Amino acid sequence: MTERSDSPVIALTPGEPAGIGPELVARLACEPYERPVRLVAVADPHLMRERARSIGLALEVIELAADEPVPALVSGQLAVWPIALREPSRAGVLNPVNADYVLETLRIAAHACLSGQAAAMVTAPIHKGAIIEAGHIGFTGHTEFLRDLCGVEEVVMMLATRLGESALRVALATTHLPLKEVSQALTPALLEHVLMLLDQDLRRHFGIDQPLVRVCGLNPHAGEAGHLGREEIDVIIPVLEKLRRKGLAVEGPLPADTLFTPHHLEGADAILAMYHDQGLPVLKHAGFGRAANITLGLPLIRTSVDHGTALDLAGTGQADPGSLHVALDMALEMVHASPAR
Numbered sequence: 001m002t003e004r005s006d007s008p009v010i011a012l013t014p015g016e017p018a019g020i021g022p023e024l025v026a027r028l029a030c031e032p033y034e035r036p037v038r039l040v041a042v043a044d045p046h047l048m049r050e051r052a053r054s055i056g057l058a059l060e061v062i063e064l065a066a067d068e069p070v071p072a073l074v075s076g077q078l079a080v081w082p083i084a085l086r087e088p089s090r091a092g093v094l095n096p097v098n099a100d101y102v103l104e105t106l107r108i109a110a111h112a113c114l115s116g117q118a119a120a121m122v123t124a125p126i127h128k129g130a131i132i133e134a135g136h137i138g139f140t141g142h143t144e145f146l147r148d149l150c151g152v153e154e155v156v157m158m159l160a161t162r163l164g165e166s167a168l169r170v171a172l173a174t175t176h177l178p179l180k181e182v183s184q185a186l187t188p189a190l191l192e193h194v195l196m197l198l199d200q201d202l203r204r205h206f207g208i209d210q211p212l213v214r215v216c217g218l219n220p221h222a223g224e225a226g227h228l229g230r231e232e233i234d235v236i237i238p239v240l241e242k243l244r245r246k247g248l249a250v251e252g253p254l255p256a257d258t259l260f261t262p263h264h265l266e267g268a269d270a271i272l273a274m275y276h277d278q279g280l281p282v283l284k285h286a287g288f289g290r291a292a293n294i295t296l297g298l299p300l301i302r303t304s305v306d307h308g309t310a311l312d313l314a315g316t317g318q319a320d321p322g323s324l325h326v327a328l329d330m331a332l333e334m335v336h337a338s339p340a341r
């Protein structure tokens, strides 16, 4: 890890304590990383030491006071803003009692970004089910949690990976909701908002001057002229026409089954999928373990891994840290591309 006292501070949240997040964060701190950065994990220091030890890492955890500057450290050291687990955690065994700990780490990291103490936050996976079982009914993920914490109306989930020489970016019009609710959720207002945010943040955080976004239809063959569904005619086409009049480069709706072929991807800065499992299987097929999840529309920079808590691998040392590296790379690129606040 290359750290300099003037390098950006990145707040890391290890996520679900029973999952692979804590050990991946420990590995990140111990593996060589060339870009200048100062990492600080928002976590239980005992958990971080114990998970590092369990996978054979000699990690030195340095506990910081809340107002103490994040120091420049070397490989094998990790600065931590300490938060206590509610109960000790065993790798692979969920305990909903620790859900409030998980949410507290997210709040602290987000507030550090909002106050300028950190330049960005990078999140390891949380377990949505455990958080809901703890009583946070309706909890659907970091994306919506950070939307509410930051008081913004809408955010956009986008995952990105490398595809040969170019980037494959897949954004979602809807995120974590049952499939049968997707059609109703896809209102003209939502779609317009999502496309405006996507356009805005591709410019703001990725330095793309005139982003070209290709938009999937919802139905097979993009509705087959209304014979296989009307959402294209009633919602998607009118919104795209309106946005083109405003100067946005948006194309579609295109049949989703062929939109992800090389010919159709060429030249597109992002693809907008209508729902989670229309876009993400393609992205993960192309780059699982080498992709990052980015929340657009927030007043802070947040990236995350492309995978979940992998309870089956927790504590084994076999989880692939690749996506966490990509999420960190992506956060730093966004910090450098973004206008100073």
Ligand SMILES: NC(=O)C1=CN([C@@H]2O[C@H](COP(=O)(O)OP(=O)(O)OC[C@H]3O[C@@H](n4cnc5c(N)ncnc54)[C@H](O)[C@@H]3O)[C@@H](O)[C@H]2O)C=CC1
Pocket (backbone or CB within 6 Å): 015, 020, 123, 124, 125, 126, 127, 128, 129, 142, 293, 304, 305, 306, 307, 308, 309, 310, 311, 312, 313, 318, 319, 320, 321
């Ligand atoms: N950013 C986040 O907070 C995310 C959280 N989740 C949550 O994770 C929980 C479990 O979700 P699942 O659908 O089971 O997905 P999962 O990604 O945890 O596991 C799916 C499969 O991929 C493997 N896998 C996952 N990460 C891996 C890694 N780094 N290296 C090697 N293999 C890996 C697992 O062993 C498993 O076989 C759910 O509660 C879900 O909501 C899922 C995706 C993202």
Ligand SMILES: NCC(=O)COP(=O)(O)O
Pocket (backbone or CB within 6 Å): 126, 140, 141, 142, 143, 144, 280, 293, 304
């Ligand atoms: N499939 C992506 C995912 O579940 C991540 O959600 P979030 O916790 O980043 O909102």
